[in-house]
Amino acid sequence: MRTIYGAAPGDIPSFDTARLRAEFLVEGLFRNGELNFVYTHIDRMILGGGCPTEKPLSFGDGSELGTEYFLSAREAGIANLGGSGRVTIDGETFALDNRDVLYVGRGGKKITLESDDASRPALFYINSVPAGADIPNRLVKRQESKPLDLGEERRANKRTLRMYIHPEVTPSCLLLMGITDLAPGNIWNTMPPHLHERRMEAYLYFDMADEDRVVHLMGRPAETRHLMVGNCDAVLSPAWSIHMGAGTGPYAFVWGMTGENQAYNDFQPVPLATLK
Ligand SMILES: O=C(O)C(=O)C[C@H](O)C(=O)CO
Numbered sequence: 001m002r003t004i005y006g007a008a009p010g011d012i013p014s015f016d017t018a019r020l021r022a023e024f025l026v027e028g029l030f031r032n033g034e035l036n037f038v039y040t041h042i043d044r045m046i047l048g049g050g051c052p053t054e055k056p057l058s059f060g061d062g063s064e065l066g067t068e069y070f071l072s073a074r075e076a077g078i079a080n081l082g083g084s085g086r087v088t089i090d091g092e093t094f095a096l097d098n099r100d101v102l103y104v105g106r107g108g109k110k111i112t113l114e115s116d117d118a119s120r121p122a123l124f125y126i127n128s129v130p131a132g133a134d135i136p137n138r139l140v141k142r143q144e145s146k147p148l149d150l151g152e153e154r155r156a157n158k159r160t161l162r163m164y165i166h167p168e169v170t171p172s173c174l175l176l177m178g179i180t181d182l183a184p185g186n187i188w189n190t191m192p193p194h195l196h197e198r199r200m201e202a203y204l205y206f207d208m209a210d211e212d213r214v215v216h217l218m219g220r221p222a223e224t225r226h227l228m229v230g231n232c233d234a235v236l237s238p239a240w241s242i243h244m245g246a247g248t249g250p251y252a253f254v255w256g257m258t259g260e261n262q263a264y265n266d267f268q269p270v271p272l273a274t275l276k
Pocket residue numbers: 150159161180189190191196201243255267
């Protein structure tokens with residue numbers, strides 16, 4: 001598991017492109033037949049990507065975390081961003097179609113990921129964060145998520161945000177997880193940008209053409225920077241950083257958050273005219 005230590009806002013002015021990308025961009029999570037994890041010290045979130053083809057992929061050992069099992073002191077959300085597949089947790093199997101999300105509670109021992117069809121593999125994207133209670137596993141199908149229609153066509157930011165792991169949909173300790181889809185022809189996400197001092201956030205951009213990029217904006221409002229983000233790359237957004245992005249073509253993204261609370265509306269919008 002690769003570890004990213006993260007940086008402080010005061011570090012940003014001195015970072016060149018390579019350093020900025022090393023601290024805030026997670027590339028290469030999804031490779032056919034592999035399961036990859038990145039541990040960030042930003043609120044100890046683990047990001048994972050599993051792409052099972054012919055053979056199932058399993059995880060669950062906690063030795064790198066200093067616990068018996070990976071989930072001895074953690075909860076997780078697993079979003080399927082590819083073809084249909086299955087996730088089995090200690091013998092209980094859940095069928096995940098594209099854009100279904102499974103909540104996995106603390107205490108799961110062995111987690112196995114499988115694709116229904118190796119030629120159209122499932123893409124399992126994992127967010128795991130420390131948890132303080134045992135909450136039952138629960139599959140949230142796309143149609144059970146809570147949709148919010150946001151933005152305006154004339155401002156090129158019309159989009160549908162779906163909450164999956166959220167107190168109004170299914171309980172968790174401190175993990176929040178959802179998926180935002182841009183309406184066709186719209187390019188801007190998270191408009192206006194915002195800060196949430198009490199939560200970090202990870203974005204995983206997907207459903208992009210290989211040649212397209214999302215220009216993701218981050219940093220303190222008066223000291224912004226950009227990251228050029230490709231398909232299935234993730235961005236780490238610490239509590240002090242704004243986040244918003246514009247795509248050169250169609251895209252969607254998974255957002256995952258953790259921190260002090262699960263109050264989605266506990267955020268501070270940042271007026272666009274104050275950004276530098
Ligand atoms: O497009 C949006 O707006 C989002 O998806 C916002 C993210 O969910 C977010 O930043 C939540 O804090």
